[in-house]
Amino acid sequence: MSTRSTPRLRIAIQKSGRLTDNSLDLLARCGLRFSRARDQLVCFGENLPLDILLVRDDDIPGLVQEDACELGIVGQNVIAEKGLALPDGGAAPTEVTALDFGRCRLSIAVPDESVYAGLESIRGRRIATSYPRVLGRWLADRGLAADIVAQAGAVEIAPRLGRADMICDLVSTGATLAANGLREVEVVFESRAAVIRTPVPVAPEKAEWLDRLMQRIEGVQKVDGSKYIMLHAPRAALARITALLPGSEHPTILPLDGTDEKVALHAVCRENVFWETLESLKGAGATSILVLPVEKMLA
Ligand code: PRP
Ligand code: ZN
Numbered sequence: 001m002s003t004r005s006t007p008r009l010r011i012a013i014q015k016s017g018r019l020t021d022n023s024l025d026l027l028a029r030c031g032l033r034f035s036r037a038r039d040q041l042v043c044f045g046e047n048l049p050l051d052i053l054l055v056r057d058d059d060i061p062g063l064v065q066e067d068a069c070e071l072g073i074v075g076q077n078v079i080a081e082k083g084l085a086l087p088d089g090g091a092a093p094t095e096v097t098a099l100d101f102g103r104c105r106l107s108i109a110v111p112d113e114s115v116y117a118g119l120e121s122i123r124g125r126r127i128a129t130s131y132p133r134v135l136g137r138w139l140a141d142r143g144l145a146a147d148i149v150a151q152a153g154a155v156e157i158a159p160r161l162g163r164a165d166m167i168c169d170l171v172s173t174g175a176t177l178a179a180n181g182l183r184e185v186e187v188v189f190e191s192r193a194a195v196i197r198t199p200v201p202v203a204p205e206k207a208e209w210l211d212r213l214m215q216r217i218e219g220v221q222k223v224d225g226s227k228y229i230m231l232h233a234p235r236a237a238l239a240r241i242t243a244l245l246p247g248s249e250h251p252t253i254l255p256l257d258g259t260d261e262k263v264a265l266h267a268v269c270r271e272n273v274f275w276e277t278l279e280s281l282k283g284a285g286a287t288s289i290l291v292l293p294v295e296k297m298l299a
Pocket of ligand 2: 057058
């Protein structure tokens, strides 16, 4: 056993919330094995020099910025809000890649019974939100003066309490708004989960693992939207069939035993392949069409 242990990387993710399961799943698909007990704040990676810190999502940009963690997975909504809080010249964590989960929007919503006649209905009103900076910038960009009532949570009850006329909060399914008698009127910011990286330079031994992990994350992302397609095509129809394949660059063409008129075509499609596409392929002369999932991909 080596006496010099590999320095360990840390990635901060949301402890319990909308992003938690997807974040853990992404790390598992990057090859990380870990066990997680209830209320645990750190999960030690068993097979890679990477540990997971489970924290409040709002704390993630700060932890990554201060280099307490090299990486974080957090919503772009939180990144934007915390980034605006930095003093001028302060280095924000850099967003390295946007992820395919955690989609939501930061929206303005008004009580169901209130009249909304466009942006002018916002001017001079009180808006409760946990995103005072993102909202403040959006209002300023539109030349609207309004009263921002900053509130850490349970923003949707502010109108009923008489604290605000409207709210600006995250909407995912819309269930929370509906349950509170509110309706969405303006989208302020569209968001999804993203990986952020510390602005502080990382030691070379750590940097190597950091780059490997980023490559694996990108690989998982690519695979999620990809399919492997195999079919038989008449040579004469090859150009037409290739043009129908969604997001595929260089298909492989293979000879088929016992015929010169037909060939086999294999291709990675960088987009999902829908029934409609298969029907068009068949219409163009393709036969024996197979669509397979892609498990791993490394560019
Ligand atoms: C957001 C937001 C709403 C809810 C909306 O909270 O504050 O409560 O999600 O989702 P819905 O449209 O699907 O009902 P989130 O889970 O992001 O937690 P946080 O804001 O407390 O971090
Ligand atoms: Zn939060």
